[in-house]
Amino acid sequence: MIGLYLAEGAMLTQQVRLELISNNLANIRTPGYKRSEAVQTSFGEWLVHKSRTGPLPQEQRRPVGTMAHNVAIAATPTYWGAGPLQESGRTLDLALMGPGFFQIRAGEENLYTRNGQFTVNHEGYLTTIAGDLVMGEDGPLFLGTEEVRVAADGSLYREEVFLGRLRIVEFGPEAAFQRVGHTLYRVEGGEPLPAQGTAVWSGFLESSNVDLTREMTSLLEVRRCYEAAQRVMHTYDSLLARAANELGALG
Amino acid sequence: MIKAVHISRNGVMAFQSSLNQVAHNISNVYTCGYKKGELVFGDLLGRSIAQRRLPISRAASPPPVEEPRTGAGVASLGTVRYFNMGMIVETNRYLDLAIEGEGFFRVICSDGSVAYTRQGNFFLDARGNLVTARGDRLEVPFSLDNMRPGSLTVDPDGRAFAVALNGERVALGQIRLYRFVNPAGLEAVAGNLYLPTEASGAPEGANPGSQGFGILRQFHLEQSNVDLGREMIQLINAQRALQANARALVTADELWSLTLHAKS
Numbered sequence: 401m402i403g404l405y406l407a408e409g410a411m412l413t414q415q416v417r418l419e420l421i422s423n424n425l426a427n428i429r430t431p432g433y434k435r436s437e438a439v440q441t442s443f444g445e446w447l448v449h450k451s452r453t454g455p456l457p458q459e460q461r462r463p464v465g466t467m468a469h470n471v472a473i474a475a476t477p478t479y480w481g482a483g484p485l486q487e488s489g490r491t492l493d494l495a496l497m498g499p500g501f502f503q504i505r506a507g508e509e510n511l512y513t514r515n516g517q518f519t520v521n522h523e524g525y526l527t528t529i530a531g532d533l534v535m536g537e538d539g540p541l542f543l544g545t546e547e548v549r550v551a552a553d554g555s556l557y558r559e560e561v562f563l564g565r566l567r568i569v570e571f572g573p574e575a576a577f578q579r580v581g582h583t584l585y586r587v588e589g590g591e592p593l594p595a596q597g598t599a600v601w602s603g604f605l606e607s608s609n610v611d612l613t614r615e616m617t618s619l620l621e622v623r624r625c626y627e628a629a630q631r632v633m634h635t636y637d638s639l640l641a642r643a644a645n646e647l648g649a650l651g
Numbered sequence: 652m653i654k655a656v657h658i659s660r661n662g663v664m665a666f667q668s669s670l671n672q673v674a675h676n677i678s679n680v681y682t683c684g685y686k687k688g689e690l691v692f693g694d695l696l697g698r699s700i701a702q703r704r705l706p707i708s709r710a711a712s713p714p715p716v717e718e719p720r721t722g723a724g725v726a727s728l729g730t731v732r733y734f735n736m737g738m739i740v741e742t743n744r745y746l747d748l749a750i751e752g753e754g755f756f757r758v759i760c761s762d763g764s765v766a767y768t769r770q771g772n773f774f775l776d777a778r779g780n781l782v783t784a785r786g787d788r789l790e791v792p793f794s795l796d797n798m799r800p801g802s803l804t805v806d807p808d809g810r811a812f813a814v815a816l817n818g819e820r821v822a823l824g825q826i827r828l829y830r831f832v833n834p835a836g837l838e839a840v841a842g843n844l845y846l847p848t849e850a851s852g853a854p855e856g857a858n859p860g861s862q863g864f865g866i867l868r869q870f871h872l873e874q875s876n877v878d879l880g881r882e883m884i885q886l887i888n889a890q891r892a893l894q895a896n897a898r899a900l901v902t903a904d905e906l907w908s909l910t911l912h913a914k915s
Contacts (some may be wrong), residue, residue, distance in 0.1 A: 409706050411910070416705055416721060418655045418906065422899045423697070423722030426662030428892045429669065430692040430725055472706035476719040490733055517691060517731070520833045522852035529691045529728050544832060545863065546734065547753060582693035612895055623902050630909040637914050
């Protein structure tokens with residue numbers, strides 16, 4: 401009756417997939433959001449032996465094949481594909497054309513994002529909408545006003561006065577990204593390097609890279625996979641009902 | 652499944668607010684000096700899958716760099732107000748003042764508090780004060796009492812003149828403008844007025860035409876900066892996003908129903 405638990409595993413896995421799809425759909429309008437998907441894997445495969453009346457001694461065992469004993473989530477990787485650029489017309493909406501991240505100082509920690517929806521705080525520093533400082537090449541960027549011009553190389557000017565340059569960094573393949581919410585990422589195991597050839601577009605935002613068609617297709621797939629697993633469970637239930645009620649019945 | 656329901660519910664609510672904001676912008680497409688707002692969204696972090704005792708594989712190779720986790724949906728982080736200028740149109744009405752460039756008028760409300768606005772279509776009250784349509788008094792050191800009707804002239808640098816009843820041209824005083832380090836941090840209140848907050852910083856006053864301040868244009872009005880075309884796109888986006896989230900919600904409900912019917 402292990403199949404009953406296999407069906408359960410399949411249903412739980414599909415639930416996780418549904419949560420990820422729901423999360424992608426919820427963030428379809430979040431700038432700089434990167435979709436994530438569940439990668440499913442089977443549990444380790446086991447060798448199955450022939451048996452008639454319980455386990456046989458080692459020398460009489462005859463393998464009949466392998467069988468995976470459940471399904472599980474292996475990872476929920478982030479897909480880094482660029483989202484389409486969307487014109488907003490706001491000077492402090494910045495989009496990165498090419499690889500790289502903005503560096504954000506949240507408390508004592510450096511976090512990274514591709515969401516360039518920035519503003520100026522009451523002290524005149526460039527911050528994210530949540531209020532964390534956006535880092536320039538020489539620390540936080542003091543603008544004093546929202547009326548600035550942003551050049552393609554990330555330099556900020558107020559009436560031709562140079563104010564500073566945005567710090568835009570890239571990471572090598574060894575870096576591990578961890579989501580921390582609000583489209584920010586913590587990076588472990590990699591040193592930030594200046595991004596090469598990445599242009600900053602002012603007045604644009606990088607939209608979420610969630611594709612509605614793909615997510616809706618996955619939604620249908622989850623629905624049907626879940627239904628199939630439910631059928632298996634249903635069938636097992638019928639079998640168990642028969643075993644319990646009919647096999648032992650008299651007459 | 653309850654979790655998926657909550658995630659989708661977050662999404663539906665976020666896009667509902669987005670629709671409300673679009674509707675608000677569209678309804679103010681003819682409000683002079685209105686500055687459109689747009690909602691800002693951020694994703695929320697969920698708990699790791701392992702902590703929730705859902706099946707995960709530890710045997711994957713190479714091991715995943717990030718612990719498998721789902722999100723918790725989306726949250727609205729607030730409204731970004733777009734302070735770009737609306738179109739300045741000629742009205743030929745002598746009490747219409749448009750600010751070309753940065754700055755706000757300061758008005759004194761009936762309860763004595765001060766507020767800031769860019770809505771420049773003023774009226775006269777019984778004492779000859781310049782007031783907004785709502786009756787809030789423009790902060791100026793003069794009134795148009797005992798002046799010839801319609802004789803007010805305002806220079807681009809904010810100096811106001813009028814012709815007295817005896818036909819003499821008199822200098823009335825100066826209209827000042829105020830600006831904020833972070834206008835996006837201003838609190839928008841009813842009547843197209845803004846109040847300073849900790850996020851906006853304190854107001855800095857100067858005469859029009861000073862460094863960093865706009866100039867005044869009499870006989871002109873600044874239109875709303877709402878662009879109907881863009882709002883329509885926002886409307887379609889928000890509506891479709893809402894529908895997609897509603898669809899995910901329905902799917903979660905269907906899975907739930909399937910679970911309940913697993914037993915024959």
